[in-house]
Amino acid sequence: MLKQSLITLTCVLAAQSTIADEFTPALESYLQTNVVEWANDPVIIDALRTANAQTLSYNNDQILQLDQAWRAEVGQSSTPTITPILNNPAAEFLRNQVANSGGTISEAFIMDAVGLNAAASSVTSDMWQGDEAKFSATYGVGPGATHVGDVEFDESAQTYLGQVSMAVTDPATGELLGALTVGVNAEQLF
Numbered sequence: 001m002l003k004q005s006l007i008t009l010t011c012v013l014a015a016q017s018t019i020a021d022e023f024t025p026a027l028e029s030y031l032q033t034n035v036v037e038w039a040n041d042p043v044i045i046d047a048l049r050t051a052n053a054q055t056l057s058y059n060n061d062q063i064l065q066l067d068q069a070w071r072a073e074v075g076q077s078s079t080p081t082i083t084p085i086l087n088n089p090a091a092e093f094l095r096n097q098v099a100n101s102g103g104t105i106s107e108a109f110i111m112d113a114v115g116l117n118a119a120a121s122s123v124t125s126d127m128w129q130g131d132e133a134k135f136s137a138t139y140g141v142g143p144g145a146t147h148v149g150d151v152e153f154d155e156s157a158q159t160y161l162g163q164v165s166m167a168v169t170d171p172a173t174g175e176l177l178g179a180l181t182v183g184v185n186a187e188q189l190f
Contacts, residue, residue: 023151023162026189030104031146031164035182038097039168044110044119047090048168048177051118063114063128070117070127082123090119097121106161107183110168111135118178129181134165138179143169151186160186 038044055063066081073079085091094108098121109120115130129135137147144167151162165181 023160023186023189024148027148027151027162027164027184027186028146030184030189031148031166031182034101035164035180036166038093038108039166039180040171041093043089043093044168044180045170045177047088047119048110048112049170051112051116052177055112055114055116058114058116063116063130066116067126067128071125074123074125081127085117085120085127086123088119091121094119094121102188104185104188105182106185107181109181111139111179111181113139113176113178115139115179129179134163134181135179138165138167139176141167143167143174143176162186 058066069081073082090110094110098105098108107120107122107124109124110118111129111134112118115128115132115135117124117127117129133147134149138145146167147165149163149165151160153159154161161183163181163183165179167176168178168180169176
């Protein structure tokens, strides 16, 4: 029984690896041809500069408290932590990008220099992305860094979804400001 379970698990992992390998080049190409230019938009740069001016002084406890407040607000009618992130010019810009993607993009959000959401097209499950590869493999690496997350089958959407992320730098100064993540319907890339 244990041997059969190990064989099944190995087959599942191999299949997932094949799926990820199949989608990675398409996701990377989509990032480069459709998303990179967003990172240079003045509304994104301004939102990250504004967020960083506030959050760079936060300690770990303050960041975790914000994340905990965000998680508690998801699905509630009162959302004082979430609302400012969804109702700002950069969030509107991101919503427009999602709407104009023809269904290819499911979500988009930017993270400041400590990994907190600074603007989002829709509510994310948490506010602090600093402990995830979408932030650590981009902002944590430096200017020009990109990351393609695992492509997974989303039961509710009945499709394969993946995230592509990139470090965001000020185009005028080269200063590293944050990161941008886009959720992509990977099947629409083929």
